[in-house]
Amino acid sequence: MAARKATALDVAKLAGVSRSAVSMVLNGNIKGNVSKDAQERIRAAAKELNYLPNPVAVSLRNQRTATLGIITDEIVTSPFAGRLVSGATNAALARGYMILVVDTEHIPGREGPAIEALQHRRVDGLIYATGSLQPYIPSGPFRAQPAALANCFDPEDRLPAVVPDEVTGSRRATELLLELGHRRIALLGGDDDNAALLREQGYRSAMDRAGLTAGDHQVIVTGWDINQGYRAAESVLQEPDRPTAILAANDRVATGILLYAATAGIQVPQQLSVVGYDDQQNVAANLVPALTTVALPHAEIGAIAVKRVLDELEGSERRTERVLVPCPLITRQSTAPAP
């Protein structure tokens, strides 16, 4: 139960010095002005009184709030990317910052006011975070102060952007399947959005490198949901030359595939290997069979975005290159050697 009251003046009195001395010592601003003795008394007094500078007063004085604002389109609302906010919060906390989050829930016209609200609160920096990988055109405020993009990127690269390395992720996943001896590998990819395109690129690169012919490639534009995975599986798995392995757009699509395979009496992984994407919590590891998948490093993305903003805030030059965060491949029970 810390006493919530001690001010710098209290500390000064107890230590027998002036308020300014307290401030200087506690902030390490001793330009050779305070005697060693006084310094010790100040520190002791501060500890005794459990003194911490009032952040509100500090903010007013320094014109900095030690607060970052995150605007997101669906991170909070969505069940997938909460770890992004959590990673960001932890990284911020570790450096003495707190985070104000506003989720626009994809509601048009909500973004502007959200940014304004955050600016009005005098946040020191801004982060825009999206639920799915996509381009984002940063508006004025983003370019006018320390800022970063998380899981999205500025097509013109005016802002630091932190995004998952989707290409390598799906290439690695495809390689795993190839190493297991699979040849007919289908990609049930999302739709024509950025992540889907990049994942397809990784898939094709691995397939091509393995010298596979067009007949072995099979890319079906699906969607991102369970039922869409189910339907795509339904159409792909009924063909005579059905694939022996499927790379799914994400774990939900993989769930749909598993559901259809069960219905059709196709055993996974004995007759069909399935790889997901996301490593969605409480899903991938708990499916039957447990799903081999590519993890999306949301927490890390959030943490790095925060780091970028804080570095810029503390004096570094703005670095606008995109950071590609690795997506680790997690091998579980849904993949096996080709039949």
Added chain:
Amino acid sequence: MAARKATALDVAKLAGVSRSAVSMVLNGNIKGNVSKDAQERIRAAAKELNYLPNPVAVSLRNQRTATLGIITDEIVTSPFAGRLVSGATNAALARGYMILVVDTEHIPGREGPAIEALQHRRVDGLIYATGSLQPYIPSGPFRAQPAALANCFDPEDRLPAVVPDEVTGSRRATELLLELGHRRIALLGGDDDNAALLREQGYRSAMDRAGLTAGDHQVIVTGWDINQGYRAAESVLQEPDRPTAILAANDRVATGILLYAATAGIQVPQQLSVVGYDDQQNVAANLVPALTTVALPHAEIGAIAVKRVLDELEGSERRTERVLVPCPLITRQSTAPAP
């Protein structure tokens, strides 16, 4: 691009009055002191300069930050209850408050420092929110200032608590099944935690009221995950007198049941009705078949908790009764008349 600079002094100058007049007029504190004329000039000047009081200065002066703190054990990290934070944020925003969230991620020893950090930031009120329904013993800070509990409750009811009405929710779900003519209805319930117990209570109350005998009841302690639902279904559905309907602990358990049913060639809903719980986003509505389920009103819980805190903050008496938020039954394709 609003000018970020105008201060009360600028407004005063432009309107030809004193700073205090500006403050009074803009805060509605005119105790008959300012001429109608001056008032209009002030408002006009404020609008012209795009003036908004600097919240940091206001905070320092008023000793209130218009900020609420939420401590949670897994809301942010977890894919399920993000809407709680989102509901809370929106409710707060609507009344001019912002929210600082700290997720302890169930890490022991993190809660104390989190509360301290929030208090240090001078939040005006505190909310403790849990991912799953459970008792929570509020520590000192919670009892010393405006606060509320979301999705958890103080066994001694010293704090307002906002929780889902689990009993009614599962009773309604059971009644739906009974209305469809089912008699042998199994409950694959979580484990011995609060939500599981309450859901079982609702189930039993509906079963008893329908005059069903012990043979028709069947309660299996399962868990909350897909694979656990799968295994429980495996054991329950192989019996000769297998149930014609299952009430699942949650949507993930229901997913496991659907997976097993598909594997075993049991058609849902023709041969087996399944009801979930949670109405988990991107899951319940997209399963195959789409899942009938009981929705957990997370957003509303968050919003009501915020309202409680703000009401207390703005002068109302603390009301410590528990608020039961209804869990609406959502009927989809996984339920049908008994075979």
Added chain:
DNA sequence: CTGAAAGCGCTAACAA
């Protein structure tokens, strides 16, 4: 080496 003083932007009590 130390302390007094100014001021961040605002509100509210008090004089005029």
Added chain:
DNA sequence: TTGTTAGCGCTTTCAG
């Protein structure tokens, strides 16, 4: 009716 003044708690310049 209006303007002046005294802080909220802190940092930092500038005399002592």
